[in-house]
Amino acid sequence: xxxELISVGTELLLGEIVDTNAAYMSQRLAALxxxxxxxxxxxxxxxxxxxxxxxALGRAEVLILCGGLGPTDDDLTREGxxxxxxRRLVTFPEAEEELRKFFAAxxxxxxxxxxxxxxxxxxxxxxxxxVGTAPGILLEHSGKLIFALPGPPSELxxxxxxEVEPRLRARALQAGGGTAIFTxxxxxxxLGESQVAHDLRDLVEGQTDPTLAFYASPGEVKxxxxxxxxxxxxxxxxxxxxxxxxxxxxxxxxxxVDDESMEIxxxxxxxxxxxxxxxxxxxxxxxxxxxxxxxxxxxxxLLADFxxxxxxxxxxxxxxxxxxxxxxxxxxxxxxxxxAEGARRLVNATYAVATTGIAGPTGxxxxxxxxxxxxxxxNGVNTKVQGFVWATSREVFKERVAQMALNMLRQSILGxxx
Amino acid sequence: xxxELISVGTELLLGEIVDTNAAYMSQRLAALxxxxxxxxxxxxxxxxxxxxxxxALGRAEVLILCGGLGPTDDDLTREGxxxxxxRRLVTFPEAEEELRKFFAAxxxxxxxxxxxxxxxxxxxxxxxxxVGTAPGILLEHSGKLIFALPGPPSELxxxxxxEVEPRLRARALQAGGGTAIFTxxxxxxxLGESQVAHDLRDLVEGQTDPTLAFYASPGEVKxxxxxxxxxxxxxxxxxxxxxxxxxxxxxxxxxxVDDESMEIxxxxxxxxxxxxxxxxxxxxxxxxxxxxxxxxxxxxxLLADFxxxxxxxxxxxxxxxxxxxxxxxxxxxxxxxxxAEGARRLVNATYAVATTGIAGPTGxxxxxxxxxxxxxxxNGVNTKVQGFVWATSREVFKERVAQMALNMLRQSILGxxx
Numbered sequence: 109x110x111x112e113l114i115s116v117g118t119e120l121l122l123g124e125i126v127d128t129n130a131a132y133m134s135q136r137l138a139a140l141x142x143x144x145x146x147x148x149x150x151x152x153x154x155x156x157x158x159x160x161x162x163x164a165l166g167r168a169e170v171l172i173l174c175g176g177l178g179p180t181d182d183d184l185t186r187e188g189x190x191x192x193x194x195r196r197l198v199t200f201p202e203a204e205e206e207l208r209k210f211f212a213a214x215x216x217x218x219x220x221x222x223x224x225x226x227x228x229x230x231x232x233x234x235x236x237x238x239v240g241t242a243p244g245i246l247l248e249h250s251g252k253l254i255f256a257l258p259g260p261p262s263e264l265x266x267x268x269x270x271e272v273e274p275r276l277r278a279r280a281l282q283a284g285g286g287t288a289i290f291t292x293x294x295x296x297x298x299l300g301e302s303q304v305a306h307d308l309r310d311l312v313e314g315q316t317d318p319t320l321a322f323y324a325s326p327g328e329v330k331x332x333x334x335x336x337x338x339x340x341x342x343x344x345x346x347x348x349x350x351x352x353x354x355x356x357x358x359x360x361x362x363x364x365v366d367d368e369s370m371e372i373x374x375x376x377x378x379x380x381x382x383x384x385x386x387x388x389x390x391x392x393x394x395x396x397x398x399x400x401x402x403x404x405x406x407x408x409x410l411l412a413d414f415x416x417x418x419x420x421x422x423x424x425x426x427x428x429x430x431x432x433x434x435x436x437x438x439x440x441x442x443x444x445x446x447x448a449e450g451a452r453r454l455v456n457a458t459y460a461v462a463t464t465g466i467a468g469p470t471g472x473x474x475x476x477x478x479x480x481x482x483x484x485x486x487n488g489v490n491t492k493v494q495g496f497v498w499a500t501s502r503e504v505f506k507e508r509v510a511q512m513a514l515n516m517l518r519q520s521i522l523g524x525x526x
Numbered sequence: 527x528x529x530e531l532i533s534v535g536t537e538l539l540l541g542e543i544v545d546t547n548a549a550y551m552s553q554r555l556a557a558l559x560x561x562x563x564x565x566x567x568x569x570x571x572x573x574x575x576x577x578x579x580x581x582a583l584g585r586a587e588v589l590i591l592c593g594g595l596g597p598t599d600d601d602l603t604r605e606g607x608x609x610x611x612x613r614r615l616v617t618f619p620e621a622e623e624e625l626r627k628f629f630a631a632x633x634x635x636x637x638x639x640x641x642x643x644x645x646x647x648x649x650x651x652x653x654x655x656x657v658g659t660a661p662g663i664l665l666e667h668s669g670k671l672i673f674a675l676p677g678p679p680s681e682l683x684x685x686x687x688x689e690v691e692p693r694l695r696a697r698a699l700q701a702g703g704g705t706a707i708f709t710x711x712x713x714x715x716x717l718g719e720s721q722v723a724h725d726l727r728d729l730v731e732g733q734t735d736p737t738l739a740f741y742a743s744p745g746e747v748k749x750x751x752x753x754x755x756x757x758x759x760x761x762x763x764x765x766x767x768x769x770x771x772x773x774x775x776x777x778x779x780x781x782x783v784d785d786e787s788m789e790i791x792x793x794x795x796x797x798x799x800x801x802x803x804x805x806x807x808x809x810x811x812x813x814x815x816x817x818x819x820x821x822x823x824x825x826x827x828l829l830a831d832f833x834x835x836x837x838x839x840x841x842x843x844x845x846x847x848x849x850x851x852x853x854x855x856x857x858x859x860x861x862x863x864x865x866a867e868g869a870r871r872l873v874n875a876t877y878a879v880a881t882t883g884i885a886g887p888t889g890x891x892x893x894x895x896x897x898x899x900x901x902x903x904x905n906g907v908n909t910k911v912q913g914f915v916w917a918t919s920r921e922v923f924k925e926r927v928a929q930m931a932l933n934m935l936r937q938s939i940l941g942x943x944x
Contacts, residue, residue, distance in 0.1 A: 119741055120549075120552070120565070121552055121556075121562045121563070121565065122552060122553065122556045122562075122741065123548075123549040123550065123551070123552030123553030123554070123555075123556060124553070124741035124743055124748065125549070125741075125743055126544060126545070126546055126548075126549040127544075127545060127548065127549070128544055130541075130545065130567070131538075131541045131543070131544040131545070132541065133541070134538070134539055134540060134541030135540065135541025135542070136541070137541075138539075138540040138541060144539045144540075144569075145539070145568070145569060145571070145574055146566065146567065146568055146574065146578070147538075147539065147566065147567035148564065148565065148566050148567075149548070149564065149565035149566075150563070150564055151563060153563070156563055156564065160564070163581075301596075301598065302597065302598075302637060302639070302640075305598065321536075321600075322598070322600075323536070323537040323540070323542055324596070325537065325542060325543055330537075330542065332540075387833070389812075389815075392816075392819075393815050393816055393818070393819025393820070393824070393828075393831075394807075394812035394813065394814065394815020394816035394817075394818070394819060394831055394833070395812065395815075395816040395819075396812065397807075397811050397812025397815070397816075397833040397835075398810075398811055398812035398813040398815075398816045398924075399812075400811070400812070401810075401811025401812060401813075401833075401835065401885075401924075402811070402920065402921065402924075404885075404886070404887055404888065404920060405888070406811070406835070407835055407836065407889075410811075410833075410835045410836075411835060411836045411838070411839055412832070412833060412834050412835060412836065412839035412843060413811075413812055413831075413832075413833035413835070414830070414831075414832060414833075414843075415805070415812070415815040415819075415828075415830060415831035415832070415833065416830050417819065417824070417825055417828045417829060417830060417831070418825070418828075418829045418830065418873070420829070420873070421829050421830035421873055424872075424873070425830060425843075425872070425873075454842075454843070455836070455838070455839055455842070455843075467819075467822075468822070469822055470822065470823065471825075499657075500657055500680055501657065501680035501684075502820065502822060503679075503680065503820065504678070504680040506816075506819075506820075
């Protein structure tokens with residue numbers, strides 16, 4: 109079964125907003141095992157929108173549009189679907205009633221433009237939108253499903269979960285004769301894509317069912333297992349031996365599965381042990397704390413994060429000895445060790461992790477070029493330090509150091525840091 | 527002049543990553559006055575990639591592809607362009623040399639797969655990539671320009687600025703008979719789009735040249751001025767009176783222009799004054815520090831950021847009095863004031879900014895629901911506090927609080943915080 113997505117809106121083509129809806133829907137479709145071969149973005153222009161709908165309907169069984177359901181003359185998704193399917197736009201009285209109620213409840217006057225939101229192609233079904241004025245649209249046309257969803261993610265996501273996904277799941281099972289595609293993603297840190305490919309070469313070359321594919325993104329490689337099965341349980345049984353073999357080869361380089369980010373994994377490990385964490389950052393500048401606190405409930409383990417950007421703060425706050433700063437400098441094994449140990453002591457945490465480095469683009473020296481970084485983890489008994497030189501952009505440098513520091517913390521908690 | 531974008535990568539169609547490159551390039555094209563009518567995403571599949579390239583070349587003068595230039599067998603952008611244009615893939619010896627040097631410098635072995643990155647369609651020009659292994663590709667074919675750029679934003683963006691944009695600008699000037707479109711964007715914080723539209727209504731209704739348009743994105747409104755001119759200087763002279771009038775009406779709500787983010791603007795204000803900054807964060811969890819340190823040279827003004835996530839850390843590190851925590855709680859006007867003042871004193875900074883709130887999804891109470899937040903700014907003489915209730919997701923909450931706190935700091939430095 110094949111789907112196609114069209115995001116509608118000139119603001120997308122001007123780059124004013126990033127299309128997170130497309131990624132959201134893509135991820136949900138992948139989890140349903142529905143193939144997505146093309147995604148498109150068109151502006152608020154009726155003829156181009158109509159043309160792209162026609163192309164997509166020529167290929168896919170399911171077409172999903174998002175955006176362009178607003179009340180202004182620029183919102184043309186209703187018209188685009190009507191023209192591409194040769195149907196009239198009609199007003200849905202119950203939708204008009206809803207709109208009038210919505211405006212009355214907020215003491216606002218309804219305009220003729222607002223009433224455009226009660227229109228849809230003849231034969232369509234309107235999908236309720238409890239959090240906005242634009243109902244969604246579902247049209248069955250020539251055996252295909254066409255969905256149109258509102259652009260704001262806060263309206264699109266509940267409508268997707270409540271109205272779109274149940275219908276797609278039923279259709280996918282039906283199309284697959286009672287089976288659908290299931291996936292499991294193993295997440296790998298601290299190993300490059302080519303190393304992973306090398307270590308698993310025979311598994312990749314000999315793959316049949318489940319299939320095996322790699323996706324590299326900054327700081328990690330994802331290994332995606334996929335199989336066609338009748339149920340989650342049947343799929344899980346088929347994944348298990350392959351996953352066990354991959355884990356046997358890659359060991360603790362596999363840090364998580366599916367949606368588990370490094371900060372979620374580390375948070376779970378800390379929470380399970382009733383352990384607490386202190387952080388000391390220099391070159392990552394707060395990114396470690398930001399990632400750790402993106403996880404709901406992080407207050408159970410994170411006590412404090414000291415972003416000691418100046419040497420004086422490293423000395424005064426964390427107690428890094430002046431001799432260390434004078435003799436070895438702030439970007440040194442000795443300094444990062446003192447930072448981690450100082451932060452841990454200061455709030456009496458179980459673990460502490462620290463970073464110091466030269467993010468660039470300036471500040472490098474011949475002996476310590478831009479990209480030099482040291483990271484330390486301590487549990488109060490042992491302190492481990494690693495150093496690297498990663499020449500890249502400031503943003504990527506921060507991302508990569510934060511990911512590696514979290515991974516060192518993870519390995520330290522697991523007792524597997526060499 | 528019309529361009530079309532194709533993002534290449536199955537990881538995009540699986541929703542594993544959000545396509546920020548498409549937004550970046552869209553924005554740059556808009557600023558060059560080049561029309562972008564369609565954007566597409568295709569997976570790592572040669573026949574579908576080839577088909578989409580052919581469709582795009584049938585419409586646009588400029589085709590830009592991103593992604594799919596990596597070393598693996600899944601990276602098919604080189605092959606896609608070659609097939610769609612009927613050209614052979616050839617190895618570029620100087621690119622092979624560069625690759626060998628890159629690997630040797632890092633002590634890594636080069637594999638035959640890596641050498642695929644030295645290939646391009648016959649007749650192409652390779653575009654240098656100083657920060658990665660994948661060179662870009664420029665192919666002139668039937669009077670059209672085809673660019674292929676690497677997927678990692680840290681590699682794509684410098685290549686765009688150094689290699690793509692100068693060629694597009696030259697082409698746009700040529701196509702426009704010596705003129706091109708120039709734009710200037712005024713960035714507005716802490717005012718809604720409808721308020722901006724209201725304040726500038728007559729300017730919008732009476733617009734001729736330059737034209738005027740608004741784009742709302744999370745935490746800000748952008749006002750885009752555009753004109754067709756022979757040069758940047760001619761355009762600047764035309765923007766000046768309109769910009770002055772807008773600034774007269776909106777005052778310091780206009781915080782920056784073009785690419786100036788709030789953290790860049792705040793950093794400039796601090797650096798110009800030789801002032802220093804301390805930060806104390808609770809609910810933003812490091813995001814404020816992360817944003818401030820994304821600006822190169824932030825070490826000139828940022829002394830330290832104390833992410834005091836636990837009450838004990840607020841008390842022990844920042845000196846928030848126990849009575850404040852007992853009587854008013856950690857999410858209170860009194861606490862955020864003590865956090866800001868404590869952080870400033872601790873490192874003797876000129877300014878300090880602090881945040882405390884309930885990011886959710888748990889932790890709310892009837893009197894302090896999820897979304898409650900207090901922010902403070904102090905200069906050692908005066909401390910200003912603001913409080914809000916912003917019910918939204920954890921991520922958006924952190925973003926919005928960080929933006930507002932930085933804006934309070936900006937207004938405080940300018941002496942305009944009420």
